[in-house]
Amino acid sequence: MTRDTETSTTDRRSDRTKAAILRAARERFATQGYERTTIRAVASDAGIDPSMVMRYFGNKARLFDATLTIDLRLPDLTAVPTDELPQTLVRHFLKRWEGDPADDALLVLMRSAVTNEQAAARMHEIFAAQVAPALAAALGPELAAHRAGLVAAQLLGLGLTRYLLRLPAVTTLTPDEIEAGLAPAIQAVLDPN
Amino acid sequence: MTRDTETSTTDRRSDRTKAAILRAARERFATQGYERTTIRAVASDAGIDPSMVMRYFGNKARLFDATLTIDLRLPDLTAVPTDELPQTLVRHFLKRWEGDPADDALLVLMRSAVTNEQAAARMHEIFAAQVAPALAAALGPELAAHRAGLVAAQLLGLGLTRYLLRLPAVTTLTPDEIEAGLAPAIQAVLDPN
DNA sequence: ACTGTAGGCCAACATGTGTTGACTTTCCAG
DNA sequence: CTGGAAAGTCAACACATGTTGGCCTACAGT
Secondary structure (H helix, E strand, O other), X not given: OOXXXXXXXXXXXXXXXXXXHHHHHHHHHHHHHHHHOOHHHHHHHHOOOHHHHHHHHOOHHHHHHHHOOOOOOOOOHHHOOHHHHHXXXXXXXXXXXXXXXXXXXXXXXXXXXXOOHHHHHHHHHHHHHHHHHHHHHHHOHHHHHHHHXXXXXXXXHHHHHHHXXXXXXXXXXXXXXXXXXXXXXXXXHHOOO | OOOOOOOOOOOOHHHHHHHHHHHXXXXXXXXXXXXXXXXXXXXXXXXXXXXXXXXHHOOHHHHHHHHOOOOOOOOOHHHOXXXXXXXXXXXXXXXXXXXXXXXXXXXHHHHHHXXXXXXXXXXXXXXXXXXXXXXXXXXXXXXXXXXXXXXHHHHHHHHHHHHHOOOHHHHOOOHHHHHHHHHXXXXXXXXXX
């Protein structure tokens, strides 16, 4: 598509198609989930032959796996005052998702993790590696251990109902309304009493 | 299995196998979702031939549809004091799910609704027909209209993380801990301020 | 006993899928 | 120029799945 005469260090031709495959795969997995996404469709989106997908990623499961590299990009929660923590969280996820939910890897993952063990396992990893530590740093380890799960439940519940199920009662709310409604709820979960 | 010499009014032989198919289908759809559930597997579970499934239900989509008759069995929320409403809700859903999540139709539906339009539409119906009115009766229509979605998000978020994704941080909590942690959160969502 | 019908089984078809291997084209190093 | 590897295409295999239609079997009504 674009001119590419500028040869950046390692700019093999395969890198571009590999990237195109990944982009197409993310899109498909995101909108249709693992089972309904076909190698043929991904290849077609990427403008190449299905066998290329196999050459670069081995098989469907590994392609899927390559798709699931996720960085929640959580801000440093120790820098925010405790009482602003809930709204910071809600705002952070809303911001991520309001852009283009269809290619946010976290939603991709949610959609698949519900029926796919591999994806569910990856979800556990992400929670353990990113969410839990961030909350532990902000709240102290004991409290976080008991409450992090419920916080995740609330945030994922929002993602589920608004972006995957698209429940009208949730999609009609504005981001501001959601922030105003949900932040106090998360605050309540975090309150130690 | 059981003796059935007592012929209750309309006890055709087909009714039993039809019921067996439905039971098997619920179980499969619940644990594997729509796509990964095969007619052959359902038939095998029910101990009959795949073609029987077609005879009774026409096709896979209609079998699925027959599976989705859901009654949340929400208690009469007007009978509970407003400040006990959240814990009543949390307890109600926990009770339903703690029994055998695998054959609770609501979880079946959630699992499928994430990738299946038909199921998602049914989810909308159930929310509109059961959750929204119950909350409207207890809270008044205006408040309910703005908050019911977030309440649903929180309850479904619980179901998602605990029973579908099985996040350790949530599965390790006891029902009592969940009730104690989540009820105040829902209360916060309902607080009009 | 006879027969029609509902309940059930079997074998096959059509299709879509993941995956493979052989063949062609591109393109750069020597 | 030229050879050989990298990048890509093509056609097919093997298999699972939804679905169909023909056949068998039990059994209730006559």
